[in-house]
Amino acid sequence: MKRTPHETNSSWRTINRRALLIGGAQVGFAGLLALRMRHLQVDQADQFRLLAEENRINMRLIPPSRGDIFDRNGVVLAENEPSYRITLVPEDAGDVDDVLAKLSALVPMSEEDIARAKSEIKRSAPFLPVTILDRVTWDDVSKVAINTPALPGVTPEVGLSRKYPIGPYYAHVVGYVGPVSQRDLDRFEDPDPLLRIPRFQVGKVGIEQKYEDVLRGRAGAKRVEVNSIGRVMRELDRREGIPGSNIQITVDSNLQAYVQARLGEESASVVVMDCQSGDLLAIASSPTYDPNKFVRGISFNDYAILRDNDRRPLASKTVQDAYPPGSTFKMVTALAALEEGVIGPNDTVNCPGHLEVSGRKFHCWKRGGHGKVNLERSLSESCDVYYYDLALKIGIEKISAMAERLGVGVSHDIPMSAETSGLAPTKDWKRRVRDKDWVIGDTVNASIGQGFVLSSPLQLAVMTARLATGTAVAPRLIKSIDGTDLLIGPTPDLNVSTKNLDELRKAMYAVSNDRQGTAYRSRIIAEGFRMAGKTGTSQVRNISEAERRAGVTANEDLPWKRRDHALFVNFAPYDNPKIAVAVVVEHGGGGSAAAAPIARDITLQALYGDTPPLDAYPAKDRDAIAQLQKQIQDMMPDISASRKDRA
């Protein structure tokens, strides 16, 4: 197209003008970009550099090794053992199905294992190891290790897991660990970050739970550089954790194992306590269970069997169950009355077989009555009316105050799960809790350890130890932490007249040494080992008038669940008390028949520190005892094998 020179020039000028405008705008915008760049890179550099570091660096926790638990002689009760597991990195495996098939040909794997592994592989990132098999035997691990070239991505790994070498003997004391649950996390305001590690194990029951903070130790940490999908590129630095502290407990495994074996499948509990120091030498509840099963994750079936068992193997009966103490409580009533001065040791009470209080008849266990009884006879023959009479004279408040002084109805802070405080009832308590007024009949019942009075076997042992020594000895379970013995303060005095205590002990001696004593058949005849004790039979039900008339009172005729509990408490040796023992056999029937023989065997075992000689027993019992000893020895494990030097 032809244009005039004028046209050409004017159009050229227009273009140039506008080109300058555009060029200026472009340079201006570039300037804006430069300003923005400066703002981000110079003014805010520190902030962004920090964010980049946060992106890049990840803290990974190193779990500390959990503290071991030993008995008083250094026998290992809980330790960490290497556990082998087989992991697979899906990314390295390539054909995961093929590798799993090869692996299952090599080591035993159930269909369920394979299905679980496959679903876990699907869920996790391809570069993260997935645990295919846990707790694999050494043989299987070796097989896998040898064949790794044929199994791409498969690695045998070693971790630590908790092991209880003589687990069943300590299930209720030491307890067990298990994987952290949401409930565990909720318990703490600011939970240790360790708890968030998958599969991390914390104490669930017993000392493992109560001393969790001591046993756990402190986590170490490593800083690793990760990329945007969390793959670890390299480790930057690491700080090792502090391993958990070792704990030594006061229990003697030989005695504990003996006690468990002696109790067998009976639903019973035993506490053996050192009278002087308060050390719990044995604290056993039967039947028991294997805590190792819980560490591995107990199967639903196994758990159901334990849960539904009438004899409650999961319950720690020594501390968590409170029973009416029955006649074992009579020492409390007697001591309260002696201290109040309402009766002397030789004053007598007539027992016609019952006592009528405000129109209601309270019976003595002996239908015909005991006649005139003094303190010694009342205790050795366990006359009830004598104590009804004392209780009416002093009232419930004095009895309960004495019970608490002797350790019944108060908590002893033993690091075991669900410790009960028992109950030493008062008028105030009944009004507050039951919303009813105290009636005189309640006092009468309480005087012989029935009605509202409740005591755990541990409390009975404490009571016996306090009666034996005249000091307010307190039970303890933890002997040392990390090799440092816990200090025992001086034991406070019980502030009870020595004369009264002596009279009471004499009466207890008569229980198991006087021909008329309820536990005479379970006496010890070795001099220097003689014991003093008290039988108890606590009613599970109230005997109705109709039953009484029909005469169905024989325990053997009742279903197991409705039979009386059998109790026995004792200390020995009589003239130099070393140990106090409490035995409770649930639904065992009478204390003298079911509980006292067990208490005698345990007392002797504890005093001799080994199987006692037969001549400690009365001559006519020896054959039966010899047979029993042999039976128990066959059941006992070789505990010395698990002893190891205290670290």
Place this chain on the structure above:
Amino acid sequence: MSYLEYNVKTVPTGLRKILHLNWALVLLLTAASCTGFLMLYSVSGGSFNPWAEPQIKRFALGVGVMLCVAMVPIWFWRNLSALAYLVSLVLLAIVEFFGATGMGAQRWIDLGFMRLQPSELAKISVVMLLAAFYDWLPIQKTSKPQWILVPVIIILIPTIMVLKQPDLGTAILIMLAGGTVMFLAGVHFAYFASVIALGVATVTAIFKSRGTEWQLIKDYQFRRIDTFLDPASDPLGAGYHITQSKIALGSGGWTGRGYMQGTQSRLNFLPEKHTDFIFTTLAEEFGFIGGISLLMIYVLIILFCVSSAMKNKDRFSSLLIMGIAMTFFLFFSVNMSMVMGLAPVVGVPLPLVSYGGSAMLVLLLAFGLVQSAHVHRPRGVK
């Protein structure tokens, strides 16, 4: 003035043309490309593969294309404008029906040795055709409404086709570059004022249409706008790109963290680190100094183009050079705005630096046209 009117004898011929090339521009283009090679080598973790080596080969090929294009007289290219435009439209149509799908959008044709993005070609051919159109149109008619309609249609046809792919970024680029050529040709300011007013109205309409039956743009495009306006609202989702990109830039500081020391890119926190977000790696590893240097190179390229356009008395040449310069400017300014959190993420590569074959080849071809216009400019005419 048009080439019909001046003496072609004043134009250098044969190998002498090489001496008349705008060598400064060639050097600047090479510098920008070398920055790209350096960064591609870094983001692949210190390796020529998979990105740096193919990029170098394409650059070599592109420089060859540029020189060849530069040797051919500009009037030849002007005469080819309409054809180039038609070819672009046909290719866009082919992509629409047979193209492969990459990243959720249909954008390229697989030629075997490279992937051709017809939208890249369209950007240049629209500018060419518009320049040729205004070269032909009598100057008095420039602002006449009926003669406004023609360039508008020329711009809108490829814009709509690109928008359907969907590639919002390129569509905006085509419109802005086309508009720039119209503005330079002398179209009255009133038109631009009304278009801007219309644009504002359209944007309002788009936002109003959200969630209704007649929604004008796709949901993911809405989300990108949302995250642009408030990236912190979704730091691990769609806002992730912008947040991580800002972290990378910011952590560079004055002098950067050192070559191949950028943790954000090396540890894969950066998205698309070899293509759209390559600038963040540069800024992380070389800091403010590195970033501003590349920006300076780009600005100098623009300035050399503007100066070349202003010196050139040929109407087609001036318009073409300015249009291409505008396209180039839009590339880098939109990309940088995006990675610095000033614009939504619209998928525009950093010119000459981002990994990508057809973008590089087409850009160098376009600069070949600029060179051709520079070499064959009218001389000695008043």
